[in-house]
Amino acid sequence: MNQNFGFRAVEHDNLGEVVYGQLSDALIKGRFAPGARLTIRDLAQSLGTSVTPVRDAILRLIQDEALVQKSAREVRVPVMTLERYLEIRQIRMKLEGLAAREAALKAEATDMARLSELIDRNERAISDRDWSAALELNQTFHFALAEIANMNVLRGILGRLWLQMGPMIAASYQHGGRAMIDHHHVILQAIGARDADKAERAIVDDIRGASSAIIEQLAALKPAGDNG
Secondary structure, three states, X not given: OOOOOOOOOOOOOOXXXXXXXXXXXXXXXXXXXXXXXXXXXXXXXXXXXXXXXXXXXXXXXXXXXXXXXXXXXXXXXXXOOHHHHHHHHHHHHHHHHHXXXXXXXXXXXXXXXXXXXXXXXXXXXXXXXXXXXXXXXXXXXXXXXXXXXXXXXXXXXXXHHHHHHHHHHHHHHHHHHHHHOHXXXXXXHHHHOOOHHHHHHHHHHHHHHOHHHHHHXXXXXXXXXXXX
């Protein structure tokens, strides 16, 4: 059965990069659930393209470890193991901590306004139980720290990690509730005070604070490497 994933139809200029970007964005924002089976034909139909750029993008995402090829015809969103999650969590705490430190030293008034707006919108989304919007705003907030820090290489590394983490964060976001955003207020205060140490501690607390909900979801899901 064909599926409509809600993608925008892409234009033919730089087609491969556009398709890769849209699929990456969908993974980061959790639009594909852990364990979901993807078909090139359905994705191509939703994107309004031929199968070739979709196949190329999927191969890149397999190399990024964001997708796993189970067979010649079967590609799935992997279900992360606890061991892998804990490793990525540790890396994120180090790298996003660095981004938060640098953001605290470099943020200008417009950056503070941007972060404040993201938090306010996320608060409203959680209050309205609009979990899709809340999830996207959470991801945007985290990436904004690296952007404010003007660390483009770090932003790229985080993007690859979030490709792998996005589906899992999405699966647990509603379950985590306020734990997924409470520390964002502390991060904002620390950046406003140019307190790099406090900003780093707050982002580490934010990532660690979301862990319990994610670990509970991992326990309920079957790793992609299992058969059956």
